[in-house]
Amino acid sequence: AATAPGKKITARLKRTLPVRGPQAPTLSELMRWYCLNTNTHGCRRIVVSRGRLRRLLWIVLTLSAVGLILWQCAELLMNYYSASVSVTVQFQKLPFPAVTICNINPYKYSAMKDYLYELDKETKKALETFYGFSEGKSKVRRSVEDWNSTGSDFFEQIPLLKVEDFSRTATELHSGQKRKIEGSVFHKDSSIVNSGDSNDIIGFQLCDANNSSECALYTFSSGVNAIQEWYKLHYMNIMAQIPLEIKEKLSYSAEDLLLTCFFDGLSCDKRHFTRFHHPLHGNCYTFNSGESGTILSTSTGGSEYGLQVVLYIDEADYNPFLVTSTGAKIMVHDQNEYPFIEDIGTEIETAAATSIGMHFTQSRKLSKPYSDCTETGADIPVENLYNKSYSLQICLHSCFQKAMVESCGCAQYAQPLPAGAEYCNYKRNPNWMYCYYRLHEKFVKEQLGCQQICKDACSFKEWALTTSIAQWPSVVSEDWMLRVLSWDKGQKLNKKLNKTDLANLMVFYKDLNERFISENPANTLVILLSNFGGQLGLWMSCSVVCVIEIVEVFFIDSLSIVLRRQWQRAKKWWSGRQQGRAAQATASDVERQGHENPACIDEDLPTFTTALRLPLPQDSPLPRTPPPNYSTLRLETAFTEQLPDTLELGQH
């Protein structure tokens, strides 16, 4: 009882929507039918054309049209992920960028004396031995005394060497003994081959502490670079052992660095600056870092409305070996961006007013699949060690630091510490320098894979700077300016300021035009489809309907015809085997099948009456009177033209 209604429905469905195969009996019939009835233009011509040549021509044309369509559509698909660039300029109130200012010298030399005493002594000694340079007689005498009294740690660990190129022997500074160089020689400065009669080259040798035969010798074409590099290695080693709080105290305070500050026509002071400790530049101060929650903005361009600061650069307190230039370094960056001031900072001269005009450009790239950039950096398998938003630079540095911790067991001084690691120093990691140099070399040669992992960020802000310098203070205003600035500095500074201790800096927007360069997808799906439609329509007047037709005819119908024929053949073969005598009867089966097929006698063909679903004039369909033979008419007129005729006939 339960199945009865279901069966009824299926039976009814079968009745109203009978399943039928294709009308055409054979494949060629099907093709012919398709060509005559399809909506595409070429096919019909093939069938209708008379003459073999013409038919061939049409076949070729149709096929080439199909080929063209496929080619063009493939082209369209391949160009789908292309981007167009748009540049918009907007004049508006602009957020002022963060401006980070550092003294080039990281720590006060006077305060660092305790830590660097040994190292400086050694350096001076090296200078004297190699170049005969001494700072003054009294000092020399003292250092000679020291030479004999204290053993030098530094030279034992990493000796400075004088290399004689031909013999590949090196004279060690401290002991004076000669030894053969083993391992590879690296020219750190340049690959230019020294001329034969050149002086001896200075360098240092780094050895694997565990395996002393593994050594690498780094040579420099100039002693200046060699000494500085060598000094820096030891310096980093010493600094790595000093905790951060002490280092901050050793460096310049905000009061030390900033004498005056003026922003947007209003006075500002050290409260507007955020301290930021940079491993190589000591205490840096960031103006408008956004840490207080508000970001200052400018609504007027021009030098008066920007940031104006006078910096106090205490030239006398500079470390003579670490830094050899005087001044400050500044960097203009976004609040979320980490200032890589050692890489891309701008240097500022003392006794001069540096005016920096900015021009703001914001760029945005499209991320995947348009280009290989990253939106937030979350999809990069490198942990961001910096507490700032992602950038390529951050990724590379973090990646290197990670590799460093993995292979050397300690972290490099210039970059932030990963969790659980500590900075390298000799006491704990006697081997680190060799390891670091090896790793750094690999990094530079792109063997660490960092350059492959790290992608550039999709959006970035850029401040294009125009820097110009004027003399400051001017000759006539120097006198009062220095007096007043000394008063500003306060009483604790007893000496009068010198103009070479001062630097004036102006950072301002040249104009408030923000250029926004963005990539937009050149194509959307809608446009792609339109282009497809255009191509299909142009060559063949085809549409999706045609595509469906093609699928229907070439796949479903053809397949079912083939299957049907196979089935018939199998059936015939079977029945022939069963009763050999009935072979003749089945022979005609194949031919008859198409026409006998109920589908071919198509009651749905839109005759006038059937199309209108008019009731048939007589209920009984069978003929009562023999019909006149109007078959001749068929040859002359096609059905579609017949319809109006019929109507007219009907009326008269």
Next chain:
Amino acid sequence: MNLKKYLVRALHRLQKGPGYTYKELLVWYCDNTNTHGPKRIIKEGPKKKLIWFFLTLLFASLVFWQWGILINTYLSYNVTSSLSIGFKTMKFPAVTICNANPFKYSEVKPLLKELDRLIEAALERILQPTPGNSTENVSLPLDLELWNQIPLVLIDEHDKDNPIILDIFDTNQTAVDNETATDSRANKKYKLAVKLCSHQGSENCTYRNFSSAAQAVTEWYILQSTSILSKVPLHERIRMGYQAEDMILACLYGAEPCNYKNFTQIYHPDHGNCYIFNWGMDEEALNSSNPGAEFGLKLILDISQQDYIPYLSSAAGARLMLHQQKSFPFLKDQGIYAMAGTETSIGVLVDELERMGYPYSDCTVNGSDVPVKNLYSQYNTSYSIQACLRSCFQNHMVEICGCGHYMFPLPEGVNYCNNEDNPGWAYCYSSLRASIKQRQICIDSCKETCNDTQYKMTISMADWPSEASEDWIFHILSYERDMSTNVTLDRNGIIKLNIYFQEYNYRTISESAATTIVWLLSSLGGQFGFWMGGSVLCLIEFGEIIIDSLWITIINVIGWCKGLKQRRARARYPDAPPTVSELVEAHTNLGFQPEPGRAPALPPEPGTPPPNYDSLRVQPPDPLGPDSDTE
């Protein structure tokens, strides 16, 4: 009757059309339309019919949906940018050269004498650790009138909550606080501030604090000197500034010599006399067709640093700016410094941005549609956003303070502010300048120009003249200028400038519309073609069908009305037979059939019953297959 005639004619016309009923019409449409889907609906078996019906519907709705998207895209007026970089012969930019110092101190000294003495005395007092041994007694008595208009005060911030304000020249107070003052000064808690009052002696005062005394002194001096200089007539001010023949010592453009006469003088409030090379106001702008320093502008300038006003400008050098022809140089915004005693080389790249105007972006072509009166038009210069912003500020200033600021041009019938006529101007000006609201109004009302040209400069510097060549260069230049054998120049005053085009001298970003009407049409066509194989003609067909069906509706309604009338008439005269003509009309014209309900049921009846051709089907059909037999 006319109407009836017309209707009859229309009806006849309709008869030539596809059908008499909606269904007939639809079938005819489906069979004959050029769009691909509908044909299928009527051509095949019931199941396919259903499928095709839905497919057609789906495709039609897809087409409309995507058309909506396309039209939306078009109406958003997107632009695409194209970038071109290269070298071409271009107009050499106009070069404005000024001295950082506006006037020769030797010329303005009489005017500023009082002021300088005041500030010197004030500094003496401020800087003096112990105020006892001041040299004040020796000097002439000070004229405190200037001071009292805008005084500088010391603010003792020892006690944060109620700071003590000390007037510097108030002798009583300093005497009383003698000891405490020295104490606290030792602690460095003093700050300088400028006292600004809306009227002299009124209570409505503000203190502009400065973290640094140097800043405070400079600001104060600028306010005071502005007030003094604004009373001086323009020609006098021009005379006090630097003259072209003193400043521009040598000039060479490409291979052609030029001199100070090739420069146009303009008075700039910040920098005094400025000189513009190649401004293009009177003569044609110069072209440069070669890159490199050899083909650019070479200048030697003297800024005579000894003659600077000490308190007004502390930076020394030349101020220069590259800008477009016929535009006003806004040196404070776009200008750069050139340092004395150096050779400054400036490689120029012209960075142009050409934008489409409304509706693609909100920019103005010549500033005529900006609601701010451009005060810089008196210089005959073209519109720029800087000019607009400054004009906007000056207009506000005139409106609120009643006088114009010295740094900007004046509207008609207004005078510059000075302390005598407008005692409260400094207060009014600084409150206006600090007002964010005022700035925002100006930003909102000014529009940027559609063609934005910037000169990207690559600046490099070297010491000049070299020590070896110093002597003869100074000698020759001094001789040429002053006709004397004495050397009147020195390292602190001399500047060499090279301005030239770089190897690639232009970078042009030009916008073009991303979506034109042609694009829209071809996209619409593409969509329609892609889903349904249709074209505009198909749309017309569809419209035709709608008109047809409207006609059918009208005819049906008319027929129904007529039928109603007839039925009523028949009800009145039930036996009245129809006339012959009526009968004929009824047969010939289906539309006038009295009863619309009967119309579809009517078989085509021309008197004799038609033969039943359906019987033909019994015979095997023609091999060509789908033929119908209605005849």
